[in-house]
Amino acid sequence: MNTCFMCKGNLEEKKTTFMVELDNCIIIIKNVPSMVCRQCGEVTYSNEVAKQIEKLVNSVRNILTEITVINYSEKVA
Secondary structure, eight states, X not given: OOBOTTTOOBEEEEEEEEEEEETTEEEEEEEXXXXXXXXXXXXXXXXXXXXXXXXXXXHHTTSOOSXXXXXXHHHOO
16 A cells, blocks of 8 residues: 555655544554555554554543553554
């Protein structure tokens, strides 16, 4: 995958921050390996990274807290 599916711009590997709001809780995952479009900024993830994000979100969704911050590289190493 070398081109953006939105604008056909070039993609580059970067670490990004993923954020989702679930049931009044904000989950932030830092340092996520991503592909980012140089032209429009669209962020995409490989299938493996998307699966890991889903696992991380599911593992903390029942914690009673307003904000959870996870470092991807420490949890998926």
